[in-house]
Amino acid sequence: MARIIVVTSGKGGVGKTTTSAAIGTGLALRGFKTVIIDFDVGLRNLDLIMGCERRVVFDFVNLINDEAKLQQALIRDKRVENLYILPASQTRDKDALTEEGVARVLDELAKDFEYIICDSPAGIERGALMALYFADEAIIVTNPEVSSVRDSDRILGILASKSKRAEENLPPIKQHLLLTRYSPTRVSRGEMLSLADVEDILSVPLLGVIPESQAVLKASNSGVPVIMDSESDAGQAYGDAVARLLGEEHPFRFINLQKNGLLKRIFGSKSKEELPV
Amino acid sequence: MRLLNYLKFNKPTSANIAKERLQIIISHERSRRNNTELLALMQQELLEVIAKYLNMNTSAISEQVKVELERRGDSSVLELNITLPDEELALTNS
Numbered sequence: 001m002a003r004i005i006v007v008t009s010g011k012g013g014v015g016k017t018t019t020s021a022a023i024g025t026g027l028a029l030r031g032f033k034t035v036i037i038d039f040d041v042g043l044r045n046l047d048l049i050m051g052c053e054r055r056v057v058f059d060f061v062n063l064i065n066d067e068a069k070l071q072q073a074l075i076r077d078k079r080v081e082n083l084y085i086l087p088a089s090q091t092r093d094k095d096a097l098t099e100e101g102v103a104r105v106l107d108e109l110a111k112d113f114e115y116i117i118c119d120s121p122a123g124i125e126r127g128a129l130m131a132l133y134f135a136d137e138a139i140i141v142t143n144p145e146v147s148s149v150r151d152s153d154r155i156l157g158i159l160a161s162k163s164k165r166a167e168e169n170l171p172p173i174k175q176h177l178l179l180t181r182y183s184p185t186r187v188s189r190g191e192m193l194s195l196a197d198v199e200d201i202l203s204v205p206l207l208g209v210i211p212e213s214q215a216v217l218k219a220s221n222s223g224v225p226v227i228m229d230s231e232s233d234a235g236q237a238y239g240d241a242v243a244r245l246l247g248e249e250h251p252f253r254f255i256n257l258q259k260n261g262l263l264k265r266i267f268g269s270k271s272k273e274e275l276p277v
Numbered sequence: 278m279r280l281l282n283y284l285k286f287n288k289p290t291s292a293n294i295a296k297e298r299l300q301i302i303i304s305h306e307r308s309r310r311n312n313t314e315l316l317a318l319m320q321q322e323l324l325e326v327i328a329k330y331l332n333m334n335t336s337a338i339s340e341q342v343k344v345e346l347e348r349r350g351d352s353s354v355l356e357l358n359i360t361l362p363d364e365e366l367a368l369t370n371s
Contacts, residue, residue: 145295146295146298146299149299149303150299150302150303150306153303153306153307154306157306157307157310161310161314187292189290190290190291190292190293191290191291191292192292193292193295193296193299194292197292197295197296200296201296201299201300201303
């Protein structure tokens, strides 16, 4: 049975596509046959993040309109076995995503794949609603910042009322919180909502914490999912998140300040860095 | 570190302020969300009950029964407006 996982957030720019690419690649690296679908019709970007933008011929909307076969539209990743990408259309608008069409494509994919990752567009309109409608699980990507947390709560409400599982009174979508762009330094200065604060407000089980990291931009520059940079903090944090998604228990990393910095922090400079904003 | 900040400034950090603001707005939005769901359910059930006793067809009834929740100061007021048909109130269970 394929598991359909939506990566969603409400707010834009918080790391949905980065997360979809990383989690999908991570699952494939673990040996699961995985497809990542870009639901952002009109503004496709998953292809760039995955580094396959020059191999797009057919897309998701072509499949929905029966203009192409699944094998023609799926792009096989050249680095990771078992990993496929289904790009969004760049020319159509989100109304092209019909409920019947999306259901048909997902059904067909479910025969062949173990994990289907739906990369949701920002907002709460058609594209976002279609991305989450058929989901079994949801990864809610949130930045420790007021507007992102509020929008995440809005999405939680939509998952609980407008998804297929909600409408048909099936067991609810399993929710996971993924906190991205986390900076322990700023949290310790009282400049950023802490992990505990966000968990407290949203009360969704935590899947992972991705630290603010230079590795993320580096990875997107070169079209390599950041999880493949296993030296980097963000890559390792995504690796932990994939392990937790598969039911393994891992302690959370990159959430505390380095211990060796303690004396420095107490006796160090009383510069502008110490002032809470 | 937190203690130092506390002694030095003795005022909430911006993260504290953010958390407090979020807790207030989110609990407000959640209760509104729940209210609209509950109201829709209640309206549906009320319609069914009314349709059972008054001889009205269900499509007309949804226009003639209005359920509204209003906030007045500390309390909420549930308002139920039923427009009865002009003809004699034909009770169906005669």
